[in-house]
Ligand SMILES: NC(=O)C1=CN([C@@H]2O[C@H](COP(=O)(O)OP(=O)(O)OC[C@H]3O[C@@H](n4cnc5c(N)ncnc54)[C@H](O)[C@@H]3O)[C@@H](O)[C@H]2O)C=CC1
């Protein structure tokens with residue numbers, strides 16, 4: 001089981017260190033893990049002048065799976081766009097064909113009080129957001145900033161999806177829904193954007209192969225509202241890259257914190273990159289304050305999706321449940337009566353629970 005470890009920037013190294021401790025514990029018990037580290041994002045730019053350098057490309061391509069922290073930081077904002085950390089992240093996703101981004105928003109009952117919604121609205125919450133990850137306005141050409149015909153500067157990006165890109169992500173969503181409650185809500189803005197009107201048409205066509213799955217459609221503005229009004233109406237949400245990016249951050253707060261949301265980004269053969277949904281959190285970086293659970297839960301997703309080790313995945317998830325039941329909380333999910341722990345303190349607790 002070859003795993004590339006890419007700590008990244010900001011809180012990335014702190015949270016990844018805790019997930020690596022969890023993996024090392026499983027390795028010591030006999031799981032055949034090989035962990036190798038390389039830089040991505042700003043750290044890679046600092047060392048190699050490229051946010052996705054060759055050394056990282058080689059390691060990532062040869063690995064079965066990748067564990068990533070997060071990239072980015074204000075110190076890189078002035079760089080040419082192609083040198084910025086976030087571009088390194090987009091490049092690795094594209095390079096490895098990681099088109100299917102699974103972002104489960106699950107409420108642990110112990111965190112009902114940390115959710116932004118009332119306990120009765122979120123209790124039992126279990127939504128799977130399936131976000132297309134290698135297309136849409138994040139990749140569409142042309143893009144840039146230029147002087148237009150009127151002699152004025154303007155910025156532009158292009159939202160585009162090919163039929164095959166929509167079909168393959170729709171199939172992922174329907175396949176997942178078949179193993180869950182059997183409901184897919186496709187989120188678009190088909191009332192004004194041709195690209196997403198096309199999305200809706202293709203998803204509707206793919207649904208014909210899944211008669212047991214109930215398909216609904218929702219405009220993204222309404223979906224953003226429904227997520228905080230009545231989130232349990234959703235089972236699987238399938239949507240494009242930008243809408244999925246935004247809606248998953250929103251959904252994270254239903255679970256108590258952005259620090260609780262893991263993700264898997266899969267190619268067609270379940271090779272995957274696993275990372276928390278949040279960014280590099282420059283405001284708390286280097287302070288040992290970050291919540292490492294999203295990253296630890298991402299390692300569990302890795303064992304489940306890439307390595308087919310449901311047993312090991314569930315062990316990690318059970319350990320996370322145990323530490324929450326015992327009352328350990330990082331600052332972002334802290335409530336009075338609980339025991340506040342640091343990032344590494346949470347890592348200690350999870351390793352002990354394992
Ligand atoms: N996948 C990635 O690598 C991503 C990178 N970014 C980059 O990260 C940098 C910061 O972006 P922001 O918009 O501030 O988003 P962010 O997700 O890094 O932070 C937003 C807020 O959530 C908090 N937060 C995030 N993760 C946390 C954790 N594990 N525990 C406790 N609190 C946590 C932060 O302290 C901050 O207050 C930017 O450079 C951005 O481009 C943003 C999103 C994803």
Ligand SMILES: CC(C)CC(=O)C(=O)O
Nearest residue numbers: 086087089090138245277
């Ligand atoms: C570079 C961004 C697209 C990262 C991000 O916000 C995400 O993937 O959630």
Ligand SMILES: [Mg+2]
Nearest residue numbers: 245246249277
């Ligand atoms: Mg995001």
